Amino acid sequence: MFKRIKSVIFGSLVLLLLVNVNVVLAQGEALYKAKCMACHQIHKDGTGPKLFEVRKKWLDGGANAESIYTWVNNWEMSAKKDPYAQTVSTWAPIAMSNFPELKKEEIDAIFDYVDAQAPVVAVTPEVTDNEVVVEDKGPSTWFWVMIAIVLFVIVGVVSKVRRDLKNALSESKSGEEFDQSYSMELRTWAWENKKLVGLASLIIVVALIVLGFMDLNSIGIVENYQPTQPIEFPHTVHAGVNGIDCKYCHNSVTKSKTAGLPTVNVCMNCHKQINGRTSVQQEKIKNIYAAAGWNPEGAGSYTGKTKPIVWNKVHVLPDHVYFNHSQHVVIGGVDCKQCHGDMTKQKETARVLPVSELNEIEGNVKLTKPTLTMGWCIECHGEKEIHNGPLNGKNNGYYNEIHKRLLNNDKSLYDKYLKDGKVTVKELGGWECAKCHY
Template identity: 60%
Template sequence: MFRSFNKWYFGALAFLLFTGSFDAQAQGEGLFKSKCATCHQPHKDGTGPKLFQVREKWESGGAKEGSLVKWVHNWQAAAATDPYAEQVSKMYPSAMSAFPELSEEEINSIFDYVDAQPDPATVVAGPTGGDTGMTEVQEEGGFSWIWILMGAVFLIVIVAVGGVRRQLKSVLNEKEGLPTKEDATYAEELRSWAWTNKIYVGIGSLVVILALLVAGYRELGNIGVVEAYQPSQPIDFPHSVHAGVNGIDCRYCHNSATKSKSAGIPTVNVCMNCHKQVSGRTPEQETKIKAIYEAAGWDGTMYSGDTKPIKWNKVHVLPDHVYFNHSQHVTVAGIDCKQCHGDMTKQKETARVVPVSELNKVEGNIKLTRATLTMGWCIECHAETGISDGPLDGKKDGYYDEIHKRLMDNDKKLYNKYLEDGKVTVKELGGWECAKCHY
């Protein structure tokens, strides 16, 4: 009995370690999204071919061993040494980039991730099919459920097999005339087994508890964080056409950003300033712009008075207990909209929350690490940014120099620690005080 408990016990531990490969999946996902997703999708051809089960494809196509990894490192080198790879390299007009920095393990984690993606054509049918934000959430949610399900099945199997064993054993004992030990319940056997193996059990439990704590902590950190959130909108309003091609200033439509707490969304009247004349050149544009006319009650020559405001869905949403003020950041601190919203002049689709990894790529932005719109994001920036980096100092009229001098003259010891790095950060000014941001 003890031996078999041992087997189950170490089996369960192995299973837990196995679920640790879940992390490798997350690694694959990160790598795929940051390095490959611009050209490849799991199930659809794009700039590059779809990657679903590409390892199997290469193997059955007769590629040399290790050739696929070589391909990702440097496709030209692979094409030079493997006829199959050479054939693949002629498939598409455009060429792939080289990724010499990826290890074999990382490359396989990418393919593992890709192969674990369900085909959206079969998974999400029906009205939500076109909504990319939703399908993504569903795919990811579905994936972790598989693990929970597998764990449950595993437990049931342990208990069931254990029960059968007990019965067999008592039948066997009965046959040989031994005492059947009917009174030793399952729990008692488990307890006495745990007692004799207390060191292993102790270490095992510690590992499990730690793992659960770490997982729980990570999950908590992600509650409510939806980076790249992009709700659907009543009209497909492209910022690229307005703020980009036509060079309309952000403030023309979000004119309260410099003066007040919120940036504001333009009313339909603002749209009509131009769209009374601009009705679109293509049928596609015309149908989109017709929705503006309907909202404004405009029939092409006059207003009917029958208006229906456009119900834009809010993209950036902070919880009610947080206070954020645009003018404090845009006007006082002189921070560009790009720092927090990315380059909207290139946004062809409707607006979205831009993940911090993309914000970091925008030229001139302060690089941050925490997810956009989380508390970590706000306070990280407050710890890094000097208030005197703002336009008040940009005037170079000595405003801040004067204050620094006065502070130093006044009480050197007290203020020196703030000024020794040459700048006063928002944090040092109180930008980490809870009440500054929380009602």
């Protein structure tokens, strides 16, 4: 009787403890998600360091037992009092927010929750707001290798069966053992089917040559090149939804050879105010603040600790080629879409679009050679009409001048140029090697 009561009491105590642990963990989870997750991840450094077993880390590092709680309430105070906290505060140019409202138990609840999350073994890709749907690239090489092996085995088995049948047949017919080796059999067969064998060999040789050439031809082609960027900058949000003009960020595109990329100050013109609505956005925009050395707390201030954003170049021509943006965009009147596609729809970072995708865009001159190759430049120069100056009322001082010069120089040549009703870039010298090569 007494024993039973004891075990009931013990059982209830254990139950109570379990419930209590769960309540604490749930509270910790809620607080962590509401207050810390914007900057901290559990097992990975982000804007702030990873938080897994951070209490142990502080104690092992020689911090006072209370310092970590003071840190969360007010990191500056903690840094003043404890040299360990002082070194932690130099971890990033961004300062941590203060949470004076959190009690010690609540902070412990957060850490308890964090420590209860087992380290992830298999890294799952992070889900972002504008998640990229991975295209189905069709069956892999392995698939074809498997198919080939299976076919080979089937052929082998079938021919073995056929041979056995044949052997049995000739044995039963003549009584003597049929003994022709595989290679002998094959040779006899090939001799009997000379034409077929010849044709098949020819086809195989031609196919190999064609494949080889296709491979050689694709050397130096950069279509679909899309390097990773320090910040996942989406053109859709900026040039698309918010309608920001390309020239606002690529401000030398009408004035010089290069289009130029924006400095972080250009980003800050807007992002001082815009820090993102979702945690994913905030996470990305934090990178801008880190680069600009901006502390968004309160009214915000510059800390002076900057680190430039190093964008990776996407469209790259070799050094021996001269290409000029203002010549194409201003004088030639070629739209950015013609060469870069519709950037207002580019959700991911920039990519070199294949010519097939460029051809789908309305108003583009249709080309066949791969983007950014010499063939591509030349093909367009052969097709693209320049404005006809006074002839069709599209007044452009530069072309008026050219038309006048052509007319005065050689009337018959000018008439020849205009026979198809247009003057192409080629006819103005757009195919001369020196125009594009230094």
